[in-house]
Amino acid sequence: MRNEDRECAIVEITSRIVSRYMEESTRSKGMPVLQVVNDTMYQEFLRLKQDRNGHMYQEDYAFWKEIQRKLPQSTEREIKKLLTNIVTRFSREVAGNFSPQVYDLSVKVLPVGLSLLLNSVSPTKLLRQFPNMPTLEHNVQLSGNVKQLQELEKRGTVVLLPTHLSNLDSPIVGWSIYHMGLPPFTYGAGLNLFSNPMLSFFMRNLGAYRVDRRKKAPIYKDVLKEYATCSLEYGYNNIFFPGGTRSRSGIVERRIKKGLLGTAINSYVHNLQNKKKNPKIFIVPCTLNYHLVLEAKSLIEDYLKSEGRSRYIVANDEFSDIKRIVKFVTNLIKLDSQIQVVIGEAFDPFGNRVDIEGQSYDSRERPVDxxxxxxxxxxxxxxxxxxxxxxxxxxxxxxEQFSNYNMLMVTHLVAAACFLLLREKNPDMDLYRLLHTGGNIDHLALSEVCEMTDRLYNHFKTLEQNGKIRLEPWLHTQNSEGMVERALRFFKSYHAPSVIRRRGDRIIPGDMNLLYYYQNRLKGYPLPEG
Incomplete structure (x- = not known):
């Protein structure tokens, strides 16, 4: 958010939230403002107790100790002032800054720098191609309803809803928006990205607002929602990750968090009340699809720990390791990997389909006001x-859009083929025992893996023809042997031990957790019978 809008937004956010709590406190079952402040203070002290090494610890602790000192003797008017101070503080923490100068720098420098990394070019190759530098167009492929998105952005304000697999999603989406010729979008980003040495400068100056997931107080969550609402009203296109966080399991998001999603209606109502020229808010889902996921190992271990209540130890997030990021991206592009960004159909905040001119249609395809x-x-x-x-x-x-526009990559298909075969060969093992042991029969014939891969491909090709999923275009040019070979190369390039490996005419699982993670991209879809 630009500086001139930022200060106005903070005042507006504070006014709305304080007024709401004051009004609710007058109702018969409303919570007294004293209790609201006290509960927020309690939640913040709990957070600080667990985060004594945080860079804001001393400042935060002093602020809440002052609230604690003043609260018992405060009058109703003074309590409202304390509430106002709390909401204002949270709002300033959240509010992002947008620098046009930094944005201009990023769109000139970052695409070239990231492209050099993605293409893993040698100095000799660079000299041979000079002055033509490699571009991201080859590495990041855009498909789907791109033209509709470009047109709707001219007719209202857009909320882009991507699936979320990796911390690489944000820069990939940002580049895609720039490449489509759209103005910059604002979005909420976790504090870890603001402390990441590769990204912090740009995160602080490209409009991202800070989301501290350690803060559990309802007031803080209200501030996040109201900030998103105000930014939409001010005409800032937004990115929401409706899954809330990265998919730990690798499964396409089915359960959508509705908090930020609901801000679209509030913004639309305020736009109508203020007689804004282009009041409409357009909702555009999109999917991000990778052959490999940088943080896959730590994500699936986190998921299994929480779901299985077992003794999985969560490793450090790979995104904090710069060398790991460089290795990951470099090896991917040596294999000519392409990140697929698929733009879904557009909808209004009420779930109605929208055409390219912004007209809404109900379930019977009738135009509606x-x-x-x-x-x-x-x-x-x-x-x-x-x-x-x-x-x-x-x-x-x-x-439904996430499901229909999800794109299966060769790694998902081959991982699913191997995992299904292992389940068939170990019918008496539950999931967690199979993951822990690899099964009593822990190797597969290459021929049966190819056969199962072929069955899955043909099955999902039919689903694709019915508009229920997408397959990466490369799959349509290969036989199953080529698919298995390519998946083996991908898995070997980054993960150690490899997810699967070939030994003669056998396929040996290397990391069962990762095999489960990559095959999960097919979860929720019907599988071939037999």
Whole structure:
């Protein structure tokens, strides 16, 4: 958010939230403001107790000790002042800064720098190609409803909803937006990205707002939602990751978090109330698809630990290791890997399909005037109960879009073939025992892996023809032997031990957790019978 809008937004966010809590406190079952402040203070002291080494610890601790000192003797008016100070503090922590100068630098320098890394070019190759530098167009492939997104951005404000697999998602989405000729989008990013040495400078100056997932107080979550709402009203296109965080399991997000998603309706209502020229908010899901995921090992171990209540130890996140990132990206591109960004269909905040001109259509394909959806007594107004139901409908549509526009890569297909065969050969083992031991029969014939890969490919090719999924284009040019060979090369290039490896005419699983992770991209879809 630009500096001139940032200060206005902080004032507006604070005013809205404080007014809301003051109003609720007057209701028969409303929470007294004293209790709101006290509960927030309690949550923050709990957080600080677990984060004594944080760079803001001393400043935060002093702030909350002062609140603790003043609260018992405060009058109602003074308590409101304390609440205002808390909301303002949270708002300033969250609010992002946008520097046009840094953005201009990033779109000139980062694509070339990232492309050099992605292409893993040698000095000899660079000299041979000079002055033509490698570009990202080859490494990041855009497909789907790109033209519709470009047109809708001119007619309103866009909320882009990507799937979320890796911390690399943010720069990939950012480059894709730039490549489509769209203005910069704002989005919420975890504090770990602001402390990452490779990204922190750009994160602080390219409009990203800070999300501290350690903060559990309801007021803090209200600030996040209100910041997103205000930014949409100010005309800033937004990126929301509706899964909430990276997919630990590798599964395409099915359960959509509705908190930020619901801000689209609030923004639309405020736009109507303020008679904004282009009041509409457009929701555009998209999927990000990789052959390999940088943080796959730590993510799946985290998932299995929480789901299986077993003794999995969560490793440090690979995204914090610069050498690991360089190795990952360099090896991927040596194998001519392409990151697939697929733009889904656009919808309004109520879950109605939208055409390229921004017209909404209901489930019977009839054009509808969505401004009538939010009328109360003939005027646009926010109705939490009504709007909650609208957001539920929208979340179902987004989940369906994620499923339909998910693109299966060769690594997903071959991992699924191996995992299905291992389950068949070890029918008496539950999932966690199979992952722990690899099974009593822990090797597979290359021929049967190729056969299963072929069955899966033909099955999902039919689903693709019915619009229920997508396959990476390369798959349509190869036989199953080529698919298995390419997947083996990908898995060997980064993961140690390799997810699977070939020994003669046998396929040997190397890391069962990662095999499970990559095959999970097929979870939720019907599998071939027999």
């Amino acid at each position: 969505i401004s009538k959806y939010v009328l109360c007594g003939g005027k646009p107004a926010i109705d939490p109960q009504r709007d909650h139901e609208y957001t539920n409908e929208l979340s179902k549509v987004v989940s």
